Amino acid sequence: MFNTKQACASLNQKLSAGAESECTIYRVHQHLRNVNPNAYEPEVIAIGPYHRNKDHLKMMEDYKLRYFQHLIRRKPSNNVERYAACVGRLEAEARKCYADEPTSMSPSEFIQMLVLDGCFIVELLLKYVVESKREKNDPIFQMDWMIISLQRDLMLFENQLPFFVLCELFDLIEAPGQHSTLRDLLLLFFHGLYPGEGYRGEASVAPREVKHLLHFIHRSWLPRGTGTGGRKKQDKGLQFISSAARLKEANVRFESEPQAALFDVRFENGVMIMAPLCVEDRTESFLRNLVAYEQYFGQHQDNYVTDYITFLDCLVDSSKDVEILSRKGIVENWMGEEEAVAKMVNKLGESVAVPWASFIYAEMFENVERHCRKRRNRWMATLRRTYLSSPWLIMSLLVGAVLLLLAFTQTVFTILQVV
Helix, strand or coil: CHHHHHHHHHHHHHHHHHHCCCCCECCCCHHHHCCCHHHHCCCCCCCCCCCCCCHHHHHHHHHHHHHHHHHHHHCCCCCHHHHHHHHHCCHHHHHHCECCCCCCCCHHHHHHHHHHHHHHHHHHHHHHHCHHHCCCCCHHHHCHHHHHHHHHHCCCCCCCCCHHHHHHHHHHHCCCCCHHHHHHHHHHHHHHHCCCCCECCCCCCCCCCCCCHHHHHHHHCECCCCCCCCCCCCCCCCCCCCCHHHHHHCCCEEEECCCCCCCCCEEECCEEEECCEEECCCHHHHHHHHHHHHHHHHHHCCCHHHHHHHHHHHHCCCHHHHHHHHHCCCEEECCCCHHHHHHHHHHHCCCCCCCHHHCCCHHHHHHHHHHHHCHHHHHHHHHHHHHCCCHHHHHHHHHHHHHHHHHHHHHHHHHHHHC
């Protein structure tokens, strides 16, 4: 009987803990990670508990300590106790944010991690924007690749701190309540990482509304609204569109709109209008981690990144499709071969659950398919492919038309003379 009571108490405790779960930082589930494990692994820095103590990241631990020392020296009112006390009040709440709770870390170790990681991020943002705050010969700002890698690593789904910890530390380092300044610093620091334009609007930085840096960027890189083609509840199966090459054969043309938000794709009068997508070495990791975030929190928002890569996967089957989009200024390829871009796009959607019921391109897909089914469009595409695909064919067609016109004119004159 005693064992039964113990079991019930234990189960009730677990049920209560589950009901009050406040997890915001997860490990990427295995079947998504297996597609490309490197996309979720930090290159130079570990933030939070999940990637601590990895050998190739230990060098940056010295930089974290160095930045903290500079911070303490820069402001006479600063001392270690002040930061430890501030974060110590948040320790229990911060632990709950991690789904894989770092039980092996003592409270003092956990607080030390939050202080060093959080202060490093805040100091990095300040030094990036305000050169006068940089120490002489700071290696991070002497090597361009270091900033590039830090931008990438700070956007990893597993490599995050609770946002309210960053805000508290920012209040201590700069001034209380200046969270709009923190927002501006973040947008400036991560600007070079975006593969395309997005509508930022008034991105909120309320400490308890934003989960972490990746969530902040997700909230700050948005469609402009209904420009995606219209959200439409799906009562039947979604009709996929064909690749760029096949759409071209069905008389679909492509145009680039440089100032548009990346996710705002339009289809008007047979023309697919898209914003430029810049593809470089960090693009896959950036998009994958945003998709990973949507896989865990998608029920609370529009999954516009997942929807966009699904649309892109339809559009790109091979290097030929990448070439078509590149010629129109839609894909800016910094990876070299078109084949590399095609392979990257084709793998982005693997093991990703797409919420078809709220797919934001559903109406556009229907309009494209309706256009492609029209016989006139197929005939026009055949005409272009057969007779207008090269200058020589166009010239031959014109010469043939002129000769036909001359022959017709000669025949008419002959008939008139006989009459």
